[in-house]
Amino acid sequence: MVGAVAPSSKGLARAMARGADQAGFVIELGAGTGAITRELAQRCRPERLAIVEPDPTAARRLRHLFPHSLILACCAHEAPELFASLPDDALLVSSLPFRSLPDHVIAPTIELLLGVLNHGSRRRLVQYTYHPRAPFDVPHDFKWHRRERVLRNLPPAGIRELTGRA
Template sequence: MNTSAFVALALTRPSLVGALAPSSRRLARAMAEQVGDPDALIELGAGTGAVTAALRDAVPERPLLAVELQPDLAAGLKRRFPDVDVACAPAHEVLADHDAPDDTVLVSSLPFRSLPEPLRGITQRALIGFLESHPARRLVQYTYQPRAPFELPADTRLRWSLREVIWGNLPPAGVWVLGPG
């Protein structure tokens, strides 16, 4: 899917897409720089594949599962990245079913500030459960808001940390990591 098709989808499903353009290369690289060298990667809300491409460049030898809800976008990812596993499904279902290695990093473009309820709450709980099940697990997430991507429940030991702000992205985006505090 090209940029104009992404924009069309963003206009028809704004709360699910949460952006008017795919992630910039600079933002995608900044996300990939936070990944380190885990045993496996799961990308949530892979969209047109801007972050997928940066992850492939940064850690080419690690298994990568790209998760995307919209069938057209998922089909585009399969065509563009034949060596990447693509799941066309809601993120929370994949996280609940997936038999991931302990040291798995999640990389997410999910638009938590605009996702409708109950999808937002279900997705956040699945994500927190996935991270809490092993101390090596982390989430790399960007947001256009001047605050953390979403509020954490009081009973978790996970903590957000802001790693970088990409002022050249339109709009500027903060790259955050969620992991054990």
């Protein structure tokens, strides 16, 4: 469920949070230790940042660190209401370990994320990956864009951005 050997580095966290100040609302998926959350919190107002983290210990810690943001201690696909009324320019920032999630979690999670991107022309999902391939396959009218590569991370990570057909 974690899919990483170490928390995201400062360089990766900064790169993942880039542009968050221009989004109407930001949802972070799989915040873990809060390394990326810290950078997001510097760029957007707390009431415009929501965090989803199913690990109860990590979620408790995040609530302590970011007391003014909404923090849901569940899996992303278990909180569809959070994604229901987002602004057109909402940003999803994900550390979800797609390659190690069980099938019964991956399928509804991808369906949820594609649905969100489909309902706002300026919505984006930012995701990092350690692999050369895209984090998950998408229908032909969605597109993964390669963004920067962050070498100062263990292991080095590539950032991808997914946009939809909206």
